[in-house]
Amino acid sequence: MKQGLFNAILITIAFVVGLSLYYFVFGTADKASVLHDLYQGGPLIASLVAMLIMVLTYIFERSFSLSKANGTGPQDEFFSNVIKNLNENNFDSTIRLCDAQRSSLANILKKGILKYQEVVSKDGLDKKEKIEEVKRVMEETTMFEMPTLEKNLIALSTIASVATLVGLLGTVVGMIRSFAALARAGSPDATALSKGISEALYNTAGGIGTAIIAIIAYNFFTTKIDGMTYVIDESSKDVIRNLETKH
Secondary structure (H helix, E strand, C coil): CCHHHHHHHHHHHHHHHHHHHHHHHHCCCCCCCHHHHHHHCCCHHHHHHHHHHHHHHHHHHHHHHHHHHCCCCCHHHHHHHHHHHHHCCCHHHHHHHHHHHCCHHHHHHHHHHHHHHHHCCCCCCCHHHHHHHHHHHHHHHHHHHHHHHHCCHHHHHHHHHHHHHHHHHHHHHHHHHHHHHHHHHCCCCHHHHHHHHHHHHHHHHHHHHHHHHHHHHHHHHHHHHHHHHHHHHHHHHHHHHHHHHHC
16 A cells, blocks of 8 residues: 555544544543543544544554564574575575565565676676675665655654644633633633633643654654664675675
Protein backbone atom coordinates (compact mmCIF):
# COMPACT_ATOMS: atom_id res chain seq x y z
CA MET A 1 0.00 0.00 0.00
CA LYS A 2 1.32 3.42 -0.97
CA GLN A 3 2.24 5.72 1.90
CA GLY A 4 -0.17 8.47 0.89
CA LEU A 5 -3.09 6.05 0.65
CA PHE A 6 -2.19 4.49 4.00
CA ASN A 7 -2.15 7.89 5.70
CA ALA A 8 -5.44 8.93 4.05
CA ILE A 9 -7.20 5.76 5.22
CA LEU A 10 -5.72 6.07 8.72
CA ILE A 11 -6.78 9.72 9.09
CA THR A 12 -10.31 8.93 7.89
CA ILE A 13 -10.73 5.95 10.21
CA ALA A 14 -9.17 7.79 13.18
CA PHE A 15 -11.53 10.78 12.86
CA VAL A 16 -14.58 8.57 12.31
CA VAL A 17 -13.70 6.61 15.46
CA GLY A 18 -12.92 9.83 17.37
CA LEU A 19 -16.23 11.44 16.45
CA SER A 20 -18.13 8.23 17.21
CA LEU A 21 -16.56 7.97 20.65
CA TYR A 22 -17.20 11.64 21.34
CA TYR A 23 -20.90 11.64 20.45
CA PHE A 24 -22.01 8.08 21.22
CA VAL A 25 -19.78 7.18 24.20
CA PHE A 26 -18.71 10.38 25.90
CA GLY A 27 -22.00 12.13 25.05
CA THR A 28 -24.16 9.39 26.52
CA ALA A 29 -22.06 8.73 29.62
CA ASP A 30 -23.30 9.39 33.14
CA LYS A 31 -23.09 13.08 34.03
CA ALA A 32 -20.95 12.32 37.07
CA SER A 33 -18.32 10.43 35.03
CA VAL A 34 -15.04 11.60 33.55
CA LEU A 35 -16.28 10.61 30.07
CA HIS A 36 -19.08 13.16 30.35
CA ASP A 37 -16.57 15.80 31.43
CA LEU A 38 -14.59 15.00 28.28
CA TYR A 39 -17.75 15.49 26.25
CA GLN A 40 -18.19 18.92 27.85
CA GLY A 41 -14.69 19.78 26.62
CA GLY A 42 -16.12 20.31 23.13
CA PRO A 43 -15.77 18.71 19.66
CA LEU A 44 -12.00 19.26 19.60
CA ILE A 45 -11.78 16.35 22.06
CA ALA A 46 -12.76 14.13 19.11
CA SER A 47 -9.76 15.47 17.17
CA LEU A 48 -7.44 14.67 20.07
CA VAL A 49 -8.84 11.14 20.28
CA ALA A 50 -8.26 10.74 16.53
CA MET A 51 -4.65 11.94 16.85
CA LEU A 52 -4.04 9.55 19.75
CA ILE A 53 -5.33 6.68 17.59
CA MET A 54 -2.98 7.77 14.79
CA VAL A 55 0.01 7.92 17.14
CA LEU A 56 -0.68 4.44 18.50
CA THR A 57 -1.10 3.09 14.95
CA TYR A 58 2.20 4.63 13.83
CA ILE A 59 3.95 3.19 16.89
CA PHE A 60 2.66 -0.28 16.08
CA GLU A 61 3.56 0.08 12.37
CA ARG A 62 7.11 1.33 13.09
CA SER A 63 7.71 -1.38 15.71
CA PHE A 64 6.68 -4.08 13.24
CA SER A 65 8.62 -2.58 10.30
CA LEU A 66 11.85 -2.03 12.22
CA SER A 67 11.65 -5.51 13.70
CA LYS A 68 11.31 -6.85 10.15
CA ALA A 69 14.22 -4.66 8.97
CA ASN A 70 16.42 -6.24 11.67
CA GLY A 71 15.96 -9.62 10.03
CA THR A 72 15.23 -13.10 11.27
CA GLY A 73 18.32 -13.58 13.42
CA PRO A 74 21.03 -11.75 15.40
CA GLN A 75 22.83 -9.21 13.22
CA ASP A 76 26.25 -9.91 14.77
CA GLU A 77 26.03 -13.63 14.10
CA PHE A 78 24.78 -13.02 10.57
CA PHE A 79 27.60 -10.62 9.73
CA SER A 80 30.25 -12.93 11.22
CA ASN A 81 29.01 -15.73 8.97
CA VAL A 82 29.06 -13.38 5.96
CA ILE A 83 32.70 -12.44 6.57
CA LYS A 84 33.61 -16.08 7.16
CA ASN A 85 32.08 -17.11 3.82
CA LEU A 86 33.72 -14.20 2.00
CA ASN A 87 37.10 -15.19 3.42
CA GLU A 88 36.51 -18.65 1.98
CA ASN A 89 35.39 -17.17 -1.38
CA ASN A 90 32.03 -18.87 -0.84
CA PHE A 91 29.81 -16.27 -2.46
CA ASP A 92 26.84 -18.54 -3.08
CA SER A 93 26.59 -19.38 0.63
CA THR A 94 26.86 -15.68 1.46
CA ILE A 95 23.93 -14.87 -0.82
CA ARG A 96 21.90 -17.70 0.74
CA LEU A 97 22.66 -16.24 4.19
CA CYS A 98 21.40 -12.85 3.02
CA ASP A 99 18.23 -14.39 1.61
CA ALA A 100 17.60 -16.20 4.90
CA GLN A 101 18.29 -13.12 7.06
CA ARG A 102 15.87 -10.86 5.12
CA SER A 103 17.06 -7.63 6.76
CA SER A 104 17.96 -4.21 5.36
CA LEU A 105 21.65 -4.99 5.95
CA ALA A 106 21.29 -8.35 4.20
CA ASN A 107 19.66 -6.70 1.17
CA ILE A 108 22.50 -4.19 0.88
CA LEU A 109 25.26 -6.79 1.23
CA LYS A 110 23.57 -9.13 -1.23
CA LYS A 111 23.36 -6.42 -3.90
CA GLY A 112 27.04 -5.58 -3.38
CA ILE A 113 28.19 -9.20 -3.58
CA LEU A 114 26.10 -9.87 -6.69
CA LYS A 115 27.61 -6.80 -8.32
CA TYR A 116 31.10 -7.96 -7.31
CA GLN A 117 30.50 -11.32 -8.98
CA GLU A 118 29.33 -9.49 -12.10
CA VAL A 119 32.28 -7.11 -12.47
CA VAL A 120 35.15 -9.20 -11.08
CA SER A 121 35.75 -10.99 -14.36
CA LYS A 122 34.96 -8.03 -16.61
CA ASP A 123 37.71 -6.85 -18.93
CA GLY A 124 38.27 -3.14 -19.44
CA LEU A 125 37.86 -2.24 -15.74
CA ASP A 126 40.78 -1.93 -13.37
CA LYS A 127 40.67 -2.91 -9.70
CA LYS A 128 39.62 0.53 -8.48
CA GLU A 129 36.79 0.83 -11.02
CA LYS A 130 35.41 -2.59 -10.09
CA ILE A 131 35.37 -1.76 -6.38
CA GLU A 132 33.78 1.61 -7.13
CA GLU A 133 30.99 -0.18 -9.00
CA VAL A 134 30.35 -2.37 -5.96
CA LYS A 135 30.37 0.70 -3.68
CA ARG A 136 27.93 2.50 -5.95
CA VAL A 137 25.44 -0.37 -5.94
CA MET A 138 25.63 -0.72 -2.15
CA GLU A 139 25.16 3.03 -1.65
CA GLU A 140 22.15 3.06 -3.99
CA THR A 141 20.60 0.13 -2.13
CA THR A 142 21.23 1.91 1.18
CA MET A 143 19.48 5.02 -0.14
CA PHE A 144 16.54 2.81 -1.15
CA GLU A 145 16.34 1.16 2.29
CA MET A 146 16.58 4.34 4.40
CA PRO A 147 13.15 5.81 3.50
CA THR A 148 11.60 2.50 4.54
CA LEU A 149 13.26 2.77 7.95
CA GLU A 150 12.30 6.43 8.46
CA LYS A 151 8.72 6.19 7.19
CA ASN A 152 6.02 7.86 9.35
CA LEU A 153 8.53 9.55 11.67
CA ILE A 154 7.59 12.95 10.23
CA ALA A 155 3.93 12.15 10.92
CA LEU A 156 4.75 11.40 14.57
CA SER A 157 6.66 14.65 15.01
CA THR A 158 3.87 16.62 13.28
CA ILE A 159 1.18 15.13 15.51
CA ALA A 160 3.28 15.96 18.58
CA SER A 161 3.20 19.64 17.62
CA VAL A 162 -0.37 19.78 16.35
CA ALA A 163 -1.87 17.91 19.33
CA THR A 164 -0.45 20.47 21.75
CA LEU A 165 -1.86 23.36 19.71
CA VAL A 166 -5.28 21.70 19.33
CA GLY A 167 -5.37 21.11 23.09
CA LEU A 168 -4.59 24.76 23.77
CA LEU A 169 -7.18 25.85 21.21
CA GLY A 170 -9.80 23.70 22.91
CA THR A 171 -8.92 25.21 26.26
CA VAL A 172 -9.17 28.76 24.93
CA VAL A 173 -12.53 28.03 23.29
CA GLY A 174 -13.77 26.43 26.50
CA MET A 175 -12.66 29.42 28.55
CA ILE A 176 -14.42 31.79 26.16
CA ARG A 177 -17.62 29.78 26.49
CA SER A 178 -17.34 29.70 30.28
CA PHE A 179 -16.86 33.45 30.67
CA ALA A 180 -19.54 34.18 28.05
CA ALA A 181 -22.02 32.04 29.97
CA LEU A 182 -21.01 33.78 33.20
CA ALA A 183 -21.55 37.20 31.60
CA ARG A 184 -24.99 36.21 30.36
CA ALA A 185 -25.94 34.97 33.85
CA GLY A 186 -25.35 38.47 35.20
CA SER A 187 -24.01 37.28 38.54
CA PRO A 188 -20.74 35.53 39.44
CA ASP A 189 -21.04 31.80 40.04
CA ALA A 190 -17.68 30.43 41.24
CA THR A 191 -18.85 26.82 41.09
CA ALA A 192 -20.06 27.03 37.50
CA LEU A 193 -16.95 28.95 36.46
CA SER A 194 -14.66 26.40 38.08
CA LYS A 195 -16.51 23.55 36.42
CA GLY A 196 -16.28 25.25 33.02
CA ILE A 197 -12.55 25.86 33.42
CA SER A 198 -11.87 22.27 34.52
CA GLU A 199 -13.77 20.97 31.49
CA ALA A 200 -11.78 23.27 29.19
CA LEU A 201 -8.50 22.03 30.66
CA TYR A 202 -9.29 18.47 29.54
CA ASN A 203 -8.31 19.68 26.07
CA THR A 204 -4.90 20.79 27.31
CA ALA A 205 -4.39 17.52 29.16
CA GLY A 206 -5.40 15.50 26.11
CA GLY A 207 -3.19 17.50 23.76
CA ILE A 208 -0.12 17.37 26.01
CA GLY A 209 -0.64 13.67 26.78
CA THR A 210 -0.85 12.79 23.07
CA ALA A 211 2.19 14.95 22.32
CA ILE A 212 4.24 13.26 25.06
CA ILE A 213 3.51 9.80 23.66
CA ALA A 214 4.35 10.96 20.12
CA ILE A 215 7.63 12.63 21.16
CA ILE A 216 8.80 9.62 23.18
CA ALA A 217 7.99 7.30 20.26
CA TYR A 218 9.71 9.62 17.76
CA ASN A 219 12.91 9.82 19.82
CA PHE A 220 12.91 6.06 20.47
CA PHE A 221 12.54 5.16 16.80
CA THR A 222 15.04 7.83 15.70
CA THR A 223 17.66 6.45 18.09
CA LYS A 224 16.94 2.89 16.93
CA ILE A 225 17.26 3.88 13.26
CA ASP A 226 20.52 5.75 13.93
CA GLY A 227 21.93 2.57 15.48
CA MET A 228 20.80 0.48 12.50
CA THR A 229 22.28 3.01 10.08
CA TYR A 230 25.62 2.91 11.88
CA VAL A 231 25.70 -0.91 11.69
CA ILE A 232 24.82 -0.80 7.98
CA ASP A 233 27.56 1.75 7.21
CA GLU A 234 30.27 -0.07 9.17
CA SER A 235 29.29 -3.49 7.84
CA SER A 236 29.24 -2.22 4.25
CA LYS A 237 32.73 -0.75 4.68
CA ASP A 238 34.02 -4.04 6.12
CA VAL A 239 32.62 -6.01 3.20
CA ILE A 240 34.08 -3.53 0.69
CA ARG A 241 37.50 -3.83 2.36
CA ASN A 242 37.22 -7.61 2.32
CA LEU A 243 36.31 -7.69 -1.38
CA GLU A 244 39.04 -5.19 -2.18
CA THR A 245 41.64 -7.36 -0.44
CA LYS A 246 40.40 -10.49 -2.21
CA HIS A 247 40.38 -8.77 -5.57
